[in-house]
Amino acid sequence: MSILQSVVIGAGQAGLSASYHLKRLGIEHVVLDANDRPGGAWQHRWDALTMKDVHRVAELPGDTPPAHTSERANQAVPRTFGSYERAHDLPVLRPVAVRQVVDEDGVLVVRADQGEWRTRTLVNATGTWTKPFLPHYPGMETFLGEQLHTVDYPGPEHFLGKRVLVVGGGASAVQFVGALAPITDTLWVTRRPPVWRTDDFSPEAGAAAVALVEKRVAQGLPPESVVSVTGLMLRPQEREAERLGAYAARREMFRSIEPDGVRWADGSFERVDVILWATGFRPAIAHLAPLHLRSPLGGIQLDRAGRGTTAVADPRIQLVGYGPSASTIGANRAGRTAAKGVQRSLAARETVSVIA
Secondary structure, three states: OOEEEEEOOOHHHHHHHHHHHHOOOOEEEEOOOOOOOOOOOHOOOOOOOOOOOOOOOOOOOOOOOOOOOOHHHHHHHHHHHHHHHHOOOOOOOOOOOOOEEEEEEOOOEEOOOEEOOOEOOOEOOOOOOEOOOOOOOOOOOOOOOEEHHHHHHHHHHOOOOEEEEEEOHHHHHHHHHHHOOOOOOOOEEEEOOOOOOOOOOOOHHHHHHHHHHHHHOOOOOOOOOOOHHHOEEHHHHHHHHHHOOOOOOOOOOOOOOOOOOOOOOOOOOOEOEEEEEEEOOOOOHHHHHOOOOEEEHHHHHHHHOOOOOOOOOOOOEEEEEOOOHHOOOHHHHHHHHHHHHHHHHHHHHHHHHHHH
């Protein structure tokens, strides 16, 4: 079996960006995508999410992102990504669900149900969508109503006539409250008081937020999302929920869950029909476990003080869509950084071979 120069795992925004730059550098590679069609995680988003609701989600190098229209994001983004793959003749193979990456005598072996690929380097672009985080609270298994995570969100109409408890302090929770409070009885709970941003989100503020995430991955700590350090902002479509007092009525987390609702810390009870967990995601990197990339602090340490994409524990491995590049803008830019990292790793190997 021949050995590739690189393998990219994932064909979302970060993976396509990396493939584009690898091809420009003349680096032989394939892109393995678990989905059966283009679009990355965006093809799985809820129908009510439109291109007006998202920010530069489909920005790719050498291309123009789709316009901010009322078109569904789960249609516009897959169409854009598919056109991009064809226009640049990117070597995407699908569906290929990678199960494990191992090292065999200095060669990385990428194993999937559909076969295996041997490579000198690897770009991991698997994102977070397939790893929803669901915290455990006492009694949650006894709840008789619906419990949904962000990945299961069916759109606001599903909740008409139901009493909905939205759990989470991030942008998705704010958006869900904004969509649901005007049409049905909605409560919002978070572990900590939300931090609202009232000023314009300037480039300087964005750089400062990303720097905090970079600091964590430079230390080998598990990454936090860029959104978690930027603060929350209300968009025009959420102002009606604000007028109704839905955000001001936010409550601290409940103590436990019961069959018909939740029990607050003061012992009082609240009936609810649905618990909507907007509690975020974790990096989908379990397939990299055999490579032992995690630091003692639980995260994967990246080079260049957290601003790069190269795993410190193994420079053959690039991570995009991880840590500071987990945002849509960061993922696009990280593709070029990762391709350069692959180029450096291959050059270093050639130098060692010549010396030997």
